[in-house]
Amino acid sequence: MPAPRLHRVAVLVLEGAKPLDVGIPAQVFTTRASMPYEVRVCGAAPGRVTGGDGLAYDVAHGLDALAWADIVFVPGYRFPDRDDPPSAVVEALVDAHGRGARLAAISTGAFALAATGLLDGRRATTHWHYTRALMARYPQVKVDENVLFVDEGSVLTSAGAASGIDLCLHILRGDLGVAASNHAARRLVAAPYRSGGQAQYVPRSVPEPRGERFAATREWALYRLGEPLTLDVLARQAGVSPRTFSRRFVEETGYTPMQWVMRARVDLARELLERSQRSVEQIAADTGLGTGANLRLHFQRILGTTPSEYRRTFTRGE
Numbered sequence: 001m002p003a004p005r006l007h008r009v010a011v012l013v014l015e016g017a018k019p020l021d022v023g024i025p026a027q028v029f030t031t032r033a034s035m036p037y038e039v040r041v042c043g044a045a046p047g048r049v050t051g052g053d054g055l056a057y058d059v060a061h062g063l064d065a066l067a068w069a070d071i072v073f074v075p076g077y078r079f080p081d082r083d084d085p086p087s088a089v090v091e092a093l094v095d096a097h098g099r100g101a102r103l104a105a106i107s108t109g110a111f112a113l114a115a116t117g118l119l120d121g122r123r124a125t126t127h128w129h130y131t132r133a134l135m136a137r138y139p140q141v142k143v144d145e146n147v148l149f150v151d152e153g154s155v156l157t158s159a160g161a162a163s164g165i166d167l168c169l170h171i172l173r174g175d176l177g178v179a180a181s182n183h184a185a186r187r188l189v190a191a192p193y194r195s196g197g198q199a200q201y202v203p204r205s206v207p208e209p210r211g212e213r214f215a216a217t218r219e220w221a222l223y224r225l226g227e228p229l230t231l232d233v234l235a236r237q238a239g240v241s242p243r244t245f246s247r248r249f250v251e252e253t254g255y256t257p258m259q260w261v262m263r264a265r266v267d268l269a270r271e272l273l274e275r276s277q278r279s280v281e282q283i284a285a286d287t288g289l290g291t292g293a294n295l296r297l298h299f300q301r302i303l304g305t306t307p308s309e310y311r312r313t314f315t316r317g318e
Contacts, residue, residue, distance in 0.1 A: 007175060009039045010069035012093075013059055014077045014085055014112065016052045020161040021075030021106040028168040028184060029071075035184075036176070040065045044089050052078040063092040071171070072096050076107030076126075076161070081133040084115040094118065097154060104156040104171065106164035113155060114138040123150045124157040147254070177314040178271040214238055214245075214252055221261065225268050226288045229261050265289050266302050273311040280307045 009029045013022055022041070029037040041057070042065035043049045049057045066072055072093065084090065093116045097103055105113045110126035111134060113119050120140035125131070131145035144150060149158035149167040158167040165188060173181040217238040221229055234257050235245035249257045265287045272283045284295040292307075299307050 005036065007037045008068055008070045009037050009073065010061075010065040010071070011039065011041045011073045011075065012066065012089070012112075013041060013043045013049045013051070013057050013075065014089070014109075015050055016078030017049065017057065018052050018076045018078070018107065018161065019055050021077075021109065021164055022051070022057065024106060024161065024164040025073040025075070025104075025168055028165070028172070028188070035180075040068070042066070044086055063088060066092045066096040066101070067099075069096065069101055071102045071104060074103065074105045074109035074112045075164075076105075076109050077112075080108040080111035080130065081137055085112045090115050100154075102154055102156065102171075104158075104167060106158050106167065107160050110134060110157040111137070113157065114141050118155050119157070122152045122155060124152070124155075125150050125159050126157060127160045177274045178267055179274045182271070214249060218253075218260070222264060225261070225265050226286055229288065231257050234261075261288075262298060263302065266298055269295060269299070269307070270303075270310065273307055274314045283307070 007029075009025065011022060011025050026039055026041060029035065029039050040061045041059050042061035042063065043057070043059040045062045046060055047058065049059055051057055074093075089112070093103060093113065097116070097118055103113055103116075103118065105124075105126070107127045108130055110119070110124055111130075114124070114134065114137070119138065121142070123142045123144050124134070125144050125147050126134050128145055131143050134141065135143045147159070148163040149156065149170060151170065156167060156171070158164050169181050169185055172184055217234055220237055221234060231242045231246060234249075235242040238245050240248075246257055249255070249260070253260055255263065266289075268287045269283050269289065272278055272286065276283075278286070280292040280295055284290055284292050287295070289295045289298065296306055299305060299310065303310065305313075
């Protein structure tokens, strides 16, 4: 089987770059045998870049790395609402996008993408503290202040630093499949998957112990996806009424309980298609989806493809 195609990742460090935001894509996609990625950290020019929070970066590459990359990450930086990035940076981002590279912003890196005009008319997000500033500075951008990340295909944006991990895992899932993403999540000791539609933070009116209880219920359900999981069953496990469980579950995850269960089952089916030779009928039974026809229906609705085509995509080694 041929080796997987190498993906080229550039991490663009701007003046005032936030350390966590820089480190997340650099660590998630760093070159290793199990990950077909090559990472280059770059700046507006090679050399020293003054970062935020008392740190500085010595970058080996300039904007030529954006012409090389398939994916360009723009980490968050200080004072994004004051000035646009240098014109050369903006032009290099536009050129990279024009030849097919994906642009992905972490936190306030969304301001740099907005400066290119590529977010005009598109949904985007940024750290909750800066969403109003992004709306005011770039009114053509459809800012969603209540989500962890937004995937608009060739341009992606995320909220604060932790949601940068969610965005990176989301990209991994699309590039390499669920198994590779879950492996990376375990290595990072991170949640395997938080949906982009999940709220950036849980409202203060929801007691913290309640949130912990629902997280435990979700984990409990993940080990029982092949069993009947109704709203009543989940609420009973959480120790609250079905109505309360349903309302607060949406606040925490962005999904209704049954939508979440369905996506969890489809994700498990994806991993089994990637890593086993079981038939579609067997996988449907193992994941609680019942029949192969039901599995195909939900695959098409959620992923826009069929189980057979999905399996071919992640076993052909391209």
